[in-house]
Amino acid sequence: MQIYLAPMEGLLDHVLRDMLTRLGGVDLCVTEFVRVSGTLLPNKTFYRIAPELLHGSRTPSGVPVRVQLLGSDPVCMAENAAKLAALGPLGIDLNFGCPAKTVNRHRGGAVLLDEPETVHAIVAAVRSAVPAHLPVTAKMRLGYTDRSRKLECAQAIEAAGAAELVVHARTKTDGYRPPAYWEELPAIREAINIPLIANGEIWTVGDFQRCRTVSGCDDIMLGRGMVAAPGLARAAKGEGDASWSEVAPLLPLFWEKVEPEVLPKHRAGRLKQWLAYLRKIYPEADELFLRCRTLVDPAEVEQAVFPALDKQTAASHA
Template identity: 75%
Template sequence: MEGLLDHILRDMLTRLGGVDICVTEFVRVSGTLLPNRFFQRIAPELLTGSRTPAGVPVRVQLLGSDPGCMAENAAKLAALGPAGIDLNFGCPAKTVNRHRGGAVLLTDPELLHQLVSAVRRAVPAHMLVTAKMRLGYEDKSRKLECAQAIAAGGAQELVVHARTKVEGYRPPAFWEELPAILEALDIPVIANGEVWTPDDFARCRAISGCEDVMLGRGMVADPGLARTVKCGERAGWAEVEPLLRPFWDKVQLATLPKYQPGRLKQWLAYLRRLHPEADALFQRIRTVTDPREVERLVFDTASTPGARTTGEMARVE
């Protein structure tokens, strides 16, 4: 989930409990051996035992199409001690696919096998190697061939996003396609796609036959979703709202000022699906681009939805 679920949001979402494992945004591997700082920029958790501040293990995801280069980078990454190495065969982004990365690799099961095999051989036997795929690129006709190629290459778990690349993120997710993959493989298969609520989670498990589910955008919209489905404890706004301040503080440390308001708006835009209070905050800062004004409007308790100042505040039309 490039550009959304980074280490800052991972920290916030794991604070409410219920999450077993996190996977990073992808590290793009394209012809060079990356320095340690590159892996650590995507996954600063590597500096703290590959765990979030809440103690949740973090696997680092690699994306690329050259088996030799992927293997070299996986070996270097393995030396940094991640909780596992995940391989991305699911990204639908046009720029990624155009450069032979992500979901486009589902058109070439043999290359999938080579990539997984090369990484598996390159890293220590104790290091977990997993993968994520979609149901296909343009259609679902090769889903079993791709899944079997990945498993035969040595992947120990497979997450399946239940849509093709062409279907993108449009509802629905086709959970009914997953039982055939589950039946064909001897490794755990984890369902993914269009799980926004506890009811979605229950239906996904029932239809897919998968015991485990990977949460994505649904968890961003409802930070307590994992805890709810695991323990039955919902997280209301009283628990979610206090996460905004540390999120904003970390964004300010890690992001250029011109991008800071966008990060907060992005999360609020998800949160407002469930929380009217988040929608009120989103509307309050929707057109504001000055970080100082965003801070005042969101975190100054004296501010009101109609408050505005002049001066250096900029707006987007």
């Protein structure tokens, strides 16, 4: 059984990948997408999304990282994939699942699920452009507005040479609204001969187990559930959940590592974003979130959050 950490634009960047993989249980990460739109991207673009490329394409704790590309032009996608391949990723993933309106409007992400022939052309072009040893994989949803072409798309992806397929068990129209339709996945699994990884609405170990049972998939990709419960992958493997005393030390480290990545006015937002997920599981995170939810100035956030965090940690060790 393999557990993957999902790509989530605007949330699960390399800093949060670093934090979550420190707690164990994750076997593979996929980056947020690199947008390919008509030009050959400079190396710095790939390094910005995936600085792990500078370290063997692994997180600081050693978890392999695949880099995801998003675009609709097979030739341009292939050229950029070839350039990326020279930087040493441990795999290239292709995005056919992003539901964002701006992305879909420019023929990227989930909108391509109405065009299985285009999906095939993109995967085939990328596969032929990169070395044979490098895995080319894909992620899709059940469809754009409906599920009628899910098997066509999955088969197109396999036929074009993809090594694996992740399916987020909702359509673009479904967005992120519960439930995820795991019961749709067995038909896809039966229609292809490459590994199928299930994804969508897995927040607890119970969800994880039900998803495996209903979908018939051995391997699972975790997204928002892992952001809220950083020990979820570990717990799903029977290795014990993460206590707040394990999660708490990651917050000041996260705060430090976010600083060079964003403008000062956005730094507080990144911390509040993660705390908003953590508070679903940890009362201590709820306390910290309430202390800083109206603050923007980094110095005020530090004053409000980290002394309180120190008190929580001291109390837990008392």
